[in-house]
Amino acid sequence: MALATCAAALVVSAPAAALPPNPANSAQTISPGFDDCPAGESSCPARVILEMYERWRPLNASCDHRAVFALTYLRTTEAFAKAIAGNPRFFEDGPWVNHEDAVFAQFYFLSYDAAVRGEPVPVAWRTAFDAAASPNVTGIGDLLLGMNAHINRDLSYTLAAVGLVKPNGGSRKTDHDKVNEFLATVADPLQDELGARYDPLFGTTDTPAPTDEAAVLEAVRGFREQAWFNAESLVNAPDAGTRSLAAASIEAQSQAYANSILASATLPGYGPTRDAYCRKNLKPSFAVELADQKLKRVVRRGALRLTVTTDGPARLLLGASRVSGPGKPNAREAGKRKRPKPLALPLRFQTSRAGDHVAELKLTKRGRRTLAKRRAAKLMVTLKAPGLSATARGRLRGGPARKPRR
Numbered sequence: 001m002a003l004a005t006c007a008a009a010l011v012v013s014a015p016a017a018a019l020p021p022n023p024a025n026s027a028q029t030i031s032p033g034f035d036d037c038p039a040g041e042s043s044c045p046a047r048v049i050l051e052m053y054e055r056w057r058p059l060n061a062s063c064d065h066r067a068v069f070a071l072t073y074l075r076t077t078e079a080f081a082k083a084i085a086g087n088p089r090f091f092e093d094g095p096w097v098n099h100e101d102a103v104f105a106q107f108y109f110l111s112y113d114a115a116v117r118g119e120p121v122p123v124a125w126r127t128a129f130d131a132a133a134s135p136n137v138t139g140i141g142d143l144l145l146g147m148n149a150h151i152n153r154d155l156s157y158t159l160a161a162v163g164l165v166k167p168n169g170g171s172r173k174t175d176h177d178k179v180n181e182f183l184a185t186v187a188d189p190l191q192d193e194l195g196a197r198y199d200p201l202f203g204t205t206d207t208p209a210p211t212d213e214a215a216v217l218e219a220v221r222g223f224r225e226q227a228w229f230n231a232e233s234l235v236n237a238p239d240a241g242t243r244s245l246a247a248a249s250i251e252a253q254s255q256a257y258a259n260s261i262l263a264s265a266t267l268p269g270y271g272p273t274r275d276a277y278c279r280k281n282l283k284p285s286f287a288v289e290l291a292d293q294k295l296k297r298v299v300r301r302g303a304l305r306l307t308v309t310t311d312g313p314a315r316l317l318l319g320a321s322r323v324s325g326p327g328k329p330n331a332r333e334a335g336k337r338k339r340p341k342p343l344a345l346p347l348r349f350q351t352s353r354a355g356d357h358v359a360e361l362k363l364t365k366r367g368r369r370t371l372a373k374r375r376a377a378k379l380m381v382t383l384k385a386p387g388l389s390a391t392a393r394g395r396l397r398g399g400p401a402r403k404p405r406r
Contacts, residue, residue, distance in 0.1 A: 021164065021173040021228065026235045030160040030243070034110070037102035040095025045081040046352070048105045050313045052077060055112070057285040057311075058387030060197070063278035065132035065271075066112075068139050068198050069146025073108065075190050076183065077101065083182040091175045093166065100162045107154035124149035124254035131262060139199030139274055141265025144219075145258055151223040153254035159231035176228055180221050187217055197281055199274045226253075286310040288318070288383040290394030298396055299372050304344055304361040306381060306392070312354045314385050320344040320361055322380040323370055343367030343379070371396065 037044035052074040059067035080101060083090050091097045111125040121129070128145035131137040137145075164172055195203030230250050237243035289307045298304055304320060320343045344361035351357050361381070363371070371377055377396045382389060 021171040022232050022236070023171070024236075025164045025171065025232055027163065027165040027169070028235055029163045030157070030234050032103075032107070032157055032161050034106060035103065035161070036106045037099050040098040042094070042098065044098045044102050045077065045084070046313070048102055049074065049077055049081060050315070050350075051109070052105070053285075053312045053314060054386040055109070057385065060285060061282070061388055063198070063275050063282065065137070065139070065142050065198075065274075066129070066146075068132075068142040068194060069128070069150075071194065071197070072143055072146065072190060073105075073150070075193070076186055077105070079182045079186045080179070091178055093172065093175055096162065096172060097175055097179075100158060103161055104150075104155060104158040107158060108150055111149075111154075122149065122153060122254075123251055124153045124258050127255065127258040127262070131265075135271030136266050136268045137262070138201050138265045138267050138270060139194060140201055141261055143194065144216075144261045144265065147220065147223070148254055148257045148261060151220065151227060152257055153250060155224065155227035156230035156234065156250050159228060160234040164228075164231060164235060173228065176224070180217075180224065183220060184217060197283075198278050200277055201274075283311075284390065285312075285388060286314060286316070286383065286385060287390055288381055288392040290379060290381050290392045292395050292397065294398040295371060295374065295377060295396035296398050298363070299368055302363050302368055304363065304379070304381075306359045306361065308351070308357045308359050308383060310351050310354055310357065313350070313352050315350045316348070317384045318344075318347040318349070318359055318361055318381065320367070320379055320381045323367075323374075324378045341366060343370060 037047075052070070056067060056070040056074055058064075059070050084094060084097075088094065111121045112129075115121045115125065115129045120126075124145075128142070128149045131145050132142050159176070166172060191202050195201075230246070230253075233246040233249070234243055237246055287309045289309070290304070291307070293305065306318065308316065308318070310316075321341070323343055342364060344363050344367055347359060347361050349357075349359060374396075376398075379394055379396065381392045381394070383391070
């Protein structure tokens with residue numbers, strides 16, 4: 001029950017249930033110095049999810065401990081997108097929630113990027129990132145430290161940035177509380193996935209009764225409730241000094257929670273165990289398959305067909321640059337130290353879902369001529385995405401091909 005134990009450390013002072021908003025909340029907003037998706041377009045959640053995938057994939061591929069929270073946040077945002085896709089009226093004001101979702105994500109992205117550059121970050125995030133680099137913190141600790149920094153801290157500023165009051169003067173608290181409904185659908189499958197990918201402790205703490213998931217959900221709801229009232233203290237502050245005190249309280253509170261989590265999630269020397277487990281269970285985020293094809297047909301068609309498999313939306317770059325086999329050798333085969341020229345035109349394409357995607361690489365003129373001289377060929381295809389690459393090799397048989405038409 002380590003997950004429930006750590007979660008209990010988060011709810012020491014957070015409100016236990018949803019409370020009514022202050023009817024006298026100010027309609028002002030507090031800019032964090034950036035904005036995203038201000039009009040709340042329906043395309044915003046998909047764009048945010050794509051960026052989350054691109055940030056998570058390299059972390060996942062290297063078994064970086066930061067992947068635990070990155071995947072958690074990704075799956076939660078996917079659940080949000082699924083909720084509104086299934087019911088456009090799930091929220092009273094969908095554009096406002098889309099705006100909130102995009103700004104909220106930017107707080108995480110900016111803190112992560114600043115940490116990578118070695119720049120100062122909020123203290124709760126510094127604790128989370130330092131813990132992820134430690135060999136003594138469990139995956140459960142990484143999860144909860146990220147949740148604390150992002151929900152307990154960032155959400156307060158996000159709500160203050162997008163506003164707590166509707167144009168007609170009504171409160172947006174109803175939509176804020178509505179998020180808790182789809183969060184409940186994420187907890188159990190997410191714990192299974194985290195346990196399968198990163199740390200067996202996620203699995204060993206799972207029980208037939210959902211007591212551990214309930215403890216985490218209670219912590220999340222408590223954080224979200226606290227974030228709303230923290231945002232109220234920011235927007236209702238009568239002057240800059242009072243607002244600064246409110247902000248300082250948010251920072252101190254999130255750090256206090258972080259200290260509690262660390263006390264419950266430190267296991268000296270545990271890092272190598274979870275790292276080995278992650279590597280053993282690592283699954284590629286994408287792959288490319290070059291099935292055997294008739295060389296004559298490839299040359300005549302002037303294109304090479306492939307299948308790309310992805311674990312979610314992705315922006316990809318494909319190319320074929322190496323050939324070998326019976327026939328006239330290329331420069332590399334002849335022993336010349338020349339970089340092989342591309343056999344196919346680079347193909348950039350974007351997927352919007354997980355699964356298999358058919359792609360077609362158009363051969364260059366040189367590529368067609370090269371293949372036309374061969375009775376068979378072995379090709380290497382490269383697939384690239386932000387932070388990752390994959391290769392595939394395949395055979396073309398059925399030559400010699402006819403001379404390609406010019």
